[in-house]
Amino acid sequence: MTQENSKEPLKVGLMVGREWSWPPAFIEKVNNMNAGVVVEYVKIGGSKMDEPCEYKVIIDRISHEIPYYRSYLKNAVVQGTIVINNPFWWTADDKYIESTIAHRLGVAHPRTAVLPNHSYIEGIVTESLRNLEYPLPWEDLLNYTGTPAFLKPAIGGGWKNVYKVHNLEELWAAYNETGELTMVLQQGINFEQYVRCFCLGRKDVLIMRYDPGERKYHNDPNYLSPALAKRIEQDCLKLCEALSYDMNTLEFAIEDGIPYAIDFLNPAPDFDINSLGQDHFNWVQEKMAALVIGYATGKTKPQKVDYRWDSLMKGNS
Numbered sequence: 113m114t115q116e117n118s119k120e121p122l123k124v125g126l127m128v129g130r131e132w133s134w135p136p137a138f139i140e141k142v143n144n145m146n147a148g149v150v151v152e153y154v155k156i157g158g159s160k161m162d163e164p165c166e167y168k169v170i171i172d173r174i175s176h177e178i179p180y181y182r183s184y185l186k187n188a189v190v191q192g193t194i195v196i197n198n199p200f201w202w203t204a205d206d207k208y209i210e211s212t213i214a215h216r217l218g219v220a221h222p223r224t225a226v227l228p229n230h231s232y233i234e235g236i237v238t239e240s241l242r243n244l245e246y247p248l249p250w251e252d253l254l255n256y257t258g259t260p261a262f263l264k265p266a267i268g269g270g271w272k273n274v275y276k277v278h279n280l281e282e283l284w285a286a287y288n289e290t291g292e293l294t295m296v297l298q299q300g301i302n303f304e305q306y307v308r309c310f311c312l313g314r315k316d317v318l319i320m321r322y323d324p325g326e327r328k329y330h331n332d333p334n335y336l337s338p339a340l341a342k343r344i345e346q347d348c349l350k351l352c353e354a355l356s357y358d359m360n361t362l363e364f365a366i367e368d369g370i371p372y373a374i375d376f377l378n379p380a381p382d383f384d385i386n387s388l389g390q391d392h393f394n395w396v397q398e399k400m401a402a403l404v405i406g407y408a409t410g411k412t413k414p415q416k417v418d419y420r421w422d423s424l425m426k427g428n429s
Contacts, residue, residue, distance in 0.1 A: 122371075122408040125167040126152035127181055130176040134383035134396070142401050144239050149408045154339045159184050168408040171359070171400070173380040175199060194407045195412055196358045204377040204381040205355065206266040207296050210377055213354055219347045222299035222365075223257050226266055229400055230290045253297055260300040266295050271327070276300065301372045303365035305335065309397060310381065311348040311360050313403040314415070319344055322363070331391055344371050351376050356415055358403065 124142070128135045154170060166189040172195055175181035185199040211224035218419045254261065254277075263286045264274040273293060275286035287295065308322035308329070319341055323331040323354055336344070348362050351373065363382035364371040386392040406412030 116284050119148070120152040121148050122134055122168045124151045125170040125402050126151055127154050127170060127172045127174050127185075129177060129254050131173065131384060133385040134393070137385075137393075138397060138400060140189070141397055142404065145401065145405070145408070147265070151404070156181075156184055158388075159187065163187060163191075165193045169194045169196065169404050170198065171196050171404065173225055175384075176202075176380055188338055188351045196354055196407075197360070197379040198244045198358075198401070200376070201356045207264070207298075207375070207376050207377065208266050211298075212374075214351065214370075214373050217350050219351060220291050220370050222301055222374065224296050224298045225253050225256060227253075227263075227287070227295045227297060229294055230287055233292060250283065254280060254283060257297050257299040262298045262300055263287065263290070263295050264298065265290075266296050266426075267294065267394050271324075300331045301367050301374065302366040303367050303372075306365040307336070307344065307364050307366070307371075309344060309348050309362045310398040311357070311362060312396070313358050313406075313412075314352045314356075316350060316399045317348045318392065318399075320392060324363070327387075329388055329392060331389060331406055340366070340369065340371065347371065347373060348376075353379055353415070358414065359400070 125140065126135055135153075142149060142151045149168075154167070164399075167188070170185060170188055170193055172181070174237065175185055182199050182203065185195050189195050189198065191198065194216065206226075208224060208226035211221050214221035226285055227301070228248065232240075245360075260276050260278050261283070262274060262276055263283065265272070273290065273295075275289075276280075277283040277286055283297070306322055306324055309320065309321050310316075310318040319336065320330070321332040321335040344364055351362060352358075352360050355377075358374065359379065359381065361378040362376035363374045365371070365374045382388065383393070383396055388396070403412070407414060
């Protein structure tokens with residue numbers, strides 16, 4: 113046995129929720145590649161301050177729902193672990209700031225406005241809201257987005273709490289149901305085509321025809337013209353580079369040949385074989401395996417993070 117073969121394998125941790133198809137398939141794939149890297153489920157239960165992390169890389173697909181996991185992952189980053197996706201970045205994002213980022217980067221995006229919350233937690237009183245204009249300029253906001261428009265959470269996904277509105281009465285009725293959620297009002301795009309794209313490692317892009325009504329993928333490689341596909345691919349790379357997302361899905365609604373970036377903050381995208389289909393599932397397996405092996409072995413270096421938006425946006429204002 114050579115000295116290289118006798119070394120302990122480099123460890124990659126996997127943090128997942130209730131998904132069932134991708135995690136075991138991914139673990140089996142990487143562990144059978146004999147690349148000096150093993151993947152296992154992370155197991156934690158109370159974490160000490162400044163605690164070292166045993167993993168070279170952690171893939172995070174659940175901390176958006178479990179705050180304790182997110183705290184653990186931030187410490188892991190401080191210890192030198194590469195976390196996909198970086199928890200310091202994605203927790204600062206929302207659908208309002210994403211609209212500004214897209215605009216600054218030259219990516220087409222529907223007109224978007226963020227709204228004050230309808231309701232607040234206990235303890236918020238009238239004096240707490242003295243900076244708010246009242247009543248809200250509803251007509252101005254709806255004139256800005258046009259109709260139909262969509263009212264949806266600034267943070268969230270899965271088409272939850274999304275309302276399509278055509279007039280002020282529908283907007284008010286929907287807004288009255290939003291409670292403590294921070295909502296954005298967004299221009300509706302009358303699309304002729306719609307795609308969802310994987311972008312992994314900020315270099316590999318898979319464009320998939322997608323039906324948002326049925327929430328169904330279609331295997332249709334000739335769905336877009338070559339020029340349109342190239343533009344969408346470049347937009348995906350541009351956005352994920354700015355966001356430092358190594359694992360993301362981005363959705364584009366195409367109207368009059370223009371691809372509008374509708375949603376591109378998905379730090380735990382759908383990897384389920386039943387929704388993706390075998391071909392798309394296999395692509396995700398291959399690219400994610402190459403990504404984590406490259407990061408774990410040091411053959412690939414992630415983008416240096418400085419946590420400063422202004423350095424990313426220079427030249428795009």
